[in-house]
Amino acid sequence: KAGVTQTPRYLIKTRGQQVTLSCSPISGHRSVSWYQQTPGQGLQFLFEYFSETQRNKGNFPGRFSGRQFSNSRSEMNVSTLELGDSALYLCASSLRLAGEWGSYNEQFFGPGTRLTVL
Amino acid sequence: KQEVTQIPAALSVPEGENLVLNCSFTDSAIYNLQWFRQDPGKGLTSLLLIQSSQREQTSGRLNASLDKSSGRSTLYIAASQPGDSATYLCAVRPSGGYQKVTFGTGTKLQVIP
Numbered sequence: 001k002a003g004v005t006q007t008p009r010y011l012i013k014t015r016g017q018q019v020t021l022s023c024s025p026i027s028g029h030r031s032v033s034w035y036q037q038t039p040g041q042g043l044q045f046l047f048e049y050f051s052e053t054q055r056n057k058g059n060f061p062g063r064f065s066g067r068q069f070s071n072s073r074s075e076m077n078v079s080t081l082e083l084g085d086s087a088l089y090l091c092a093s094s095l096r097l098a099g100e101w102g103s104y105n106e107q108f109f110g111p112g113t114r115l116t117v118l
Numbered sequence: 119k120q121e122v123t124q125i126p127a128a129l130s131v132p133e134g135e136n137l138v139l140n141c142s143f144t145d146s147a148i149y150n151l152q153w154f155r156q157d158p159g160k161g162l163t164s165l166l167l168i169q170s171s172q173r174e175q176t177s178g179r180l181n182a183s184l185d186k187s188s189g190r191s192t193l194y195i196a197a198s199q200p201g202d203s204a205t206y207l208c209a210v211r212p213s214g215g216y217q218k219v220t221f222g223t224g225t226k227l228q229v230i231p
Contacts, residue, residue: 043221109162
C-alpha cells in the first residue's frame with residue numbers, strides 16, 4: 001500500500017509569490033491534516049479536512065488556505081509569501097475523523113515539502 | 119489550551135542502553151497520544167498510538183505508557199541501537215469534537231556506537 005505522497009518535494013519562491021502544495025493520502029484514508037514545521041516554532045497545526053470540508057484550523061493568517069477533493073487528495077495554498085513562511089510543510093492522513101465510532105485516528109505522514117522563500 | 123512538553127530536549131546514550139523519553143501534557147482530556155520519530159529533513163514515522171482508555175502499547179523494542187491523571191506518557195526503548203538516533207515527538211489529540219493535534223517540542227536522541 002502506497003504511503004502519503006507530497007509534491008513537490010522542494011520549492012524555492014520569492015517574497016510576494018504564491019505557492020500550491022499537494023498531498024495524496026493513503027488509499028482509503030479520508031482525513032488529511034497539514035502542519036508547518038520550523039526550527040523555532042516546531043510542528044504547528046494548519047488545518048484538517050474531511051469529506052471535502054475543513055473541520056479545524058490552526059492559528060495562521062488567511063494567506064494560508066486549503067481544500068480537499070472528492071478523492072481525498074488535498075492542496076494547500078500560501079499567497080503573498082513572506083520570508084517567515086520558509087518551512088517544511090507536512091501532510092498527514094488518517095482513516096477517519098476524530099470522534100467517529102471505532103476510530104483510532106493514527107496519523108501517517110508524508111515526506112514533506114521543503115519551501116524556501118527568498 | 120493544551121501544552122505538550124518533552125524533556126530532555128536532547129539525549130546521548132551508548133549503544134545497548136535502555137532509555138526512557140518523557141512527554142507531559144497539561145490537559146488530561148485527551149482522545150489519544152501518538153509517538154513519532156523524525157529523521158533529519160524527513161517526514162514523521164508513526165511508532166505507537168495509545169488510546170485514552172489504554173495504559174500502554176508495545177511494538178518490538180518500544181513500549182509506550184500513558185497516565186492521563188498525571189498528564190504523562192513515556193516511551194521506553196530497549197537495547198538502543200545507532201539506527202534509533204532521531205528526534206522523537208509525541209502528539210496529543212484532545213477529546214471533544216474536532217480538536218487539533220498538539221505536538222511536543224521533541225527529544226533529539228543520539229545513540230553512540
